[in-house]
Amino acid sequence: MSLWRSVQMAWRALSHNKGRAFLTMLGVIIGVSAVIMMLSIGAGTQLSVTSRIEGLGTNLLMVSPSRIREGNIATGNASGSLTIADADALREVAGVAMSVPITSRGCQLIAGSLNTNSQVIGTTVDYPATLNVSVEQGIFFNQNEIDRWDKVIVLGPTVAETLFPDGSALGKTVQVVSNQTKGFFRVIGILASKGGSGFNNQDDQAIIPITTAQKLIFGSKTLSGIDLQVTSSDQMDQVTTLATDTLRRRHNIATGKTSDFTILNQEEMLGTLSSVIGTFTTLLAGIAGISLLVGGIGIMNIMLVSVSERTREIGLRKAIGARSSTITTQFLVEAIMLSVVGGALGIVLGYVGSTLIGWLGGLTTLVDTNSVLLGFIFSLAVGVFFGYYPARRAASLNPIDALRYE
Amino acid sequence: MSTVIETCQLVKKYKLGAATEVSALRGIDLQVEEGEFVAIMGPSGSGKSTLMNIIGCLDVPTSGTYRLSGSEVSRMSSNQLADLRAGKIGFIFQSFNLLPRTTALENVELPLNYQGVPNARKRAEEALEWVGLSDRLHHRPNELSIGQQQRVAIARALVTHPSLILADEPTGNLDTRASQEIMSLLQTVHRQGGTLVLITHEMEIGQHAQRVVRLRDGLLVFDESVADPLDARKLVAAATPQEQTHVAVA
Ligand SMILES: Nc1ncnc2c1ncn2[C@@H]1O[C@H](COP(=O)(O)OP(=O)(O)OP(=O)(O)O)[C@@H](O)[C@H]1O
Numbered sequence: 001m002s003l004w005r006s007v008q009m010a011w012r013a014l015s016h017n018k019g020r021a022f023l024t025m026l027g028v029i030i031g032v033s034a035v036i037m038m039l040s041i042g043a044g045t046q047l048s049v050t051s052r053i054e055g056l057g058t059n060l061l062m063v064s065p066s067r068i069r070e071g072n073i074a075t076g077n078a079s080g081s082l083t084i085a086d087a088d089a090l091r092e093v094a095g096v097a098m099s100v101p102i103t104s105r106g107c108q109l110i111a112g113s114l115n116t117n118s119q120v121i122g123t124t125v126d127y128p129a130t131l132n133v134s135v136e137q138g139i140f141f142n143q144n145e146i147d148r149w150d151k152v153i154v155l156g157p158t159v160a161e162t163l164f165p166d167g168s169a170l171g172k173t174v175q176v177v178s179n180q181t182k183g184f185f186r187v188i189g190i191l192a193s194k195g196g197s198g199f200n201n202q203d204d205q206a207i208i209p210i211t212t213a214q215k216l217i218f219g220s221k222t223l224s225g226i227d228l229q230v231t232s233s234d235q236m237d238q239v240t241t242l243a244t245d246t247l248r249r250r251h252n253i254a255t256g257k258t259s260d261f262t263i264l265n266q267e268e269m270l271g272t273l274s275s276v277i278g279t280f281t282t283l284l285a286g287i288a289g290i291s292l293l294v295g296g297i298g299i300m301n302i303m304l305v306s307v308s309e310r311t312r313e314i315g316l317r318k319a320i321g322a323r324s325s326t327i328t329t330q331f332l333v334e335a336i337m338l339s340v341v342g343g344a345l346g347i348v349l350g351y352v353g354s355t356l357i358g359w360l361g362g363l364t365t366l367v368d369t370n371s372v373l374l375g376f377i378f379s380l381a382v383g384v385f386f387g388y389y390p391a392r393r394a395a396s397l398n399p400i401d402a403l404r405y406e
Numbered sequence: 407m408s409t410v411i412e413t414c415q416l417v418k419k420y421k422l423g424a425a426t427e428v429s430a431l432r433g434i435d436l437q438v439e440e441g442e443f444v445a446i447m448g449p450s451g452s453g454k455s456t457l458m459n460i461i462g463c464l465d466v467p468t469s470g471t472y473r474l475s476g477s478e479v480s481r482m483s484s485n486q487l488a489d490l491r492a493g494k495i496g497f498i499f500q501s502f503n504l505l506p507r508t509t510a511l512e513n514v515e516l517p518l519n520y521q522g523v524p525n526a527r528k529r530a531e532e533a534l535e536w537v538g539l540s541d542r543l544h545h546r547p548n549e550l551s552i553g554q555q556q557r558v559a560i561a562r563a564l565v566t567h568p569s570l571i572l573a574d575e576p577t578g579n580l581d582t583r584a585s586q587e588i589m590s591l592l593q594t595v596h597r598q599g600g601t602l603v604l605i606t607h608e609m610e611i612g613q614h615a616q617r618v619v620r621l622r623d624g625l626l627v628f629d630e631s632v633a634d635p636l637d638a639r640k641l642v643a644a645a646t647p648q649e650q651t652h653v654a655v656a
Pocket residue numbers: 420421422428429430448449450451452453454455456457607
C-alpha cells in the first residue's frame with residue numbers, strides 16, 4: 001500500500017467530517033501560532049536591543065553603581081556610589097577620551113495642554129559625541145550653561161513631536177515635573193532620530209545640564225552612571241582595569257572586598273541582555289508549547305473516538321488483507337495530517353499575529369525561519385506522538401471481533 | 407486435483423466469563439478439493455460462521471489443525487495470514503461488505519492495493535464489468551441497491567484471482583430475484599474453475615452447490631453431493647421476460 005494512497009484515504013476520512021477535523025486542529029493551530037508569536041517577540045526584542053546597544057557608539061564603557069554585598073546581604077546605597085568627582089577622576093585615566101556623568105529620572109514634560117512622560121537625562125557637553133547622538137535642530141548646551149545651572153533642554157524627536165505637533169518646539173518653554181519639584185525649561189535643540197521603539201526608547205528622552213538636574217530638579221547628587229569613551233578599541237581591557245583601580249581607591253575599598261560599581265563594555269552588555277531575553281523567550285515559548293501539547297491530546301482523543309467508530313471498517317479492511325502495519329499507517333497518517341495541516345495554519349496565523357503585534361503593540365517582532373521550522377517539526381511530532389497510540393489500538397483489533405462490533 | 411481445505415479435529419471454544427465456555431465447533435474434519443462448490447448448512451448457532459472464519463484465516467481454532475492448500479495455518483504470523491487473506495481468499499459477507507464513502511471501484515481496488523499489485527485500477531474495472539456494474543464504477547455504497555452492493559463485493563472477492571472464495575450468507579438480505587443473480591454469478595465462477603464455500607440456511611440456495619455439508623451443535627452431521635444442482639442462469643432467464651413485459655406495460 002503506497003503512502004500516497006494512505007494520504008488520499010486519510011484526506012477522505014477527514015474531509016468527511018470537516019467541522020470535527022477543524023475543531024481538532026484548532027488546538028494545534030493555536031499552539032503553533034502562539035509559539036511562533038512568542039519566538040518572534042523574543043527575536044524582535046533581541047534585534048532591537050542589539051542594534052540600540054551597537055548604536056550607542058563604539059569604544060564605550062559603562063560604569064554603573066552597584067550594591068556592596070557582604071555575604072548575601074546588600075549594604076550600602078546602590079545609587080549613591082558614583083559622583084561627578086569620580087567622573088572627573090576617570091577623565092584623567094590613560095586611554096579615556098571622554099568621561100560623561102549621567103543622572104536620569106522619569107519625569108512629566110508639559111507644554112501648554114500637551115504632556116508626556118519621558119526619561120530626563122542630566123549630563124555634560126560630551127554626551128552627544130560619546131553616545132553617538134546628534135542634534136538636528138538648534139544646538140546642544142555648552143559648558144557655560146552648565147556652570148550657570150541654566151534651565152535649557154534638548155528634546156528627543158518623539159518628545160518634540162508629542163509636545164509640539166506643529167514642529168515649533170525650538171525656543172518654546174517646557175515644564176519639567178519630577179517627583180521632587182518642577183521648573184520651566186527653554187528648548188534649545190532637538191535630537192536626530194535613532195529609530196528606536198518600545199521601552200527605553202532613545203528618541204523618547206530629554207537632556208538637560210547635569211548641574212541643573214542635580215541641584216534644581218532631581219534634588220540629589222548621585223549619578224545613574226558614567227559613560228567612558230576609550231581612545232581605541234584595543235585599549236578597552238586596559239582602561240577597564242585602570243578605571244576599576246582608580247574608583248576602588250577613591251571609594252576606599254579594601255583588597256578582597258567587592259566593588260560598589262560595575263564596568264561593562266558593549267559585548268558584556270549584549271551578552272547579559274541576550275541571556276535575559278533568551279530566558280524570557282524560552283519561558284514564553286514554553287508556555288505556548290503547553291497549549292500545543294493540549295492540542296495534541298485533543299488529536300489523540302478524536303483519533304480514539306474515530307477508531308471505535310470505524311471498528312467495523314477496520315475489521316473489513318483486515319478481512320480483505322490489510323496488514324496491521326497498514327492499519328497503523330492509515331490512522332497515523334490521519335493524525336499527522338490533522339497536526340501538520342493545523343501546524344501550517346498555525347504558522348500562517350502566527351505570522352499574521354506577530355505582524356499585527358508589531359503594528360499595534362509597538363514591539364519589534366521578527367519571524368525567523370528557525371521558529372517556523374520549529375513550529376512545523378513540533379506539530380509533526382505531536383501528530384506522530386499522539387497518533388501512535390490510537391493507530392496501534394486500531395491495528396491490534398482482532399478482525400473477527402471488529403467485524404462483529406455493534 | 408489438489409486439496410484446498412483440509413481440517414482435522416477442529417475445535418473452537420469461546421470463553422464467556424471465568425467459568426462458562428461455549429463450544430462452537432467440536433471436532434470438524436472437512437476436506438474441500440480444488441474446483442468444488444460446497445454449501446454449508448445448519449440451524450442458527452450450529453457453528454457455520456465460526457468454521458468459515460477459521461477457514462478464511464480470520465480466526466484461529468482452539469485445537470486441531472487446518473491446512474490451506476497444503477500449508478499449516480496455525481503456525482503463521484499475523485502478517486502471513488493477512489497476506490493469505492489478501493491474495494488467496496475472497497470474502498463475501500452478508501452485510502457491511504463495502505467501505506462507506508468509498509466508490510465501488512476503490513472498494514474493489516483495495517485488496518490489490520494491499521497486495522501492492524500494479525495496474526489495480528484496470529483490474530478492478532474488469533472485475534466490476536464482469537459482475538455487470540461497469541456503469542456504476544463511481545457510485546458509493548449508499549448509492550447502490552443491496553443486490554448491486556453484493557455484486558461489488560463479489561467483484562472485490564474475485565479481483566485477486568483467489569484460490570478460495572468464501573461467502574457467508576451472501577443472499578441473506580436479498581429477495582429471490584437478486585439472490586438468483588448472485589447465485590448465477592457464483593456458479594459462473596465455479597464453472598470457470600473456482601473453489602467456493604457458501605454458507606446458507608436456505609434449502610434452495612444450497613441446492614445450487616455441488617455438495618452440501620450440514621452442521622449441528624458444532625459437529626459435521628451430513629455430507630453429500632447434490633444430485634442435480636439448480637442452474638441459476640435458467641432461473642434468472644425464466645424471470646427476465648416477465649419483468650420485461652412488466653416494464654413494457656408500465
Ligand atoms: N465471539 C463469540 N463469543 C462467544 N460465543 C460466540 C462468539 N461467536 C460465536 N459464538 C457462539 O458460537 C456458536 C456458533 O456461532 P456461529 O456464529 O458460528 O453460528 P452460525 O451457525 O453462523 O449461526 P447463524 O446461522 O445464526 O449465523 C453460537 O452458540 C454462538 O453463540
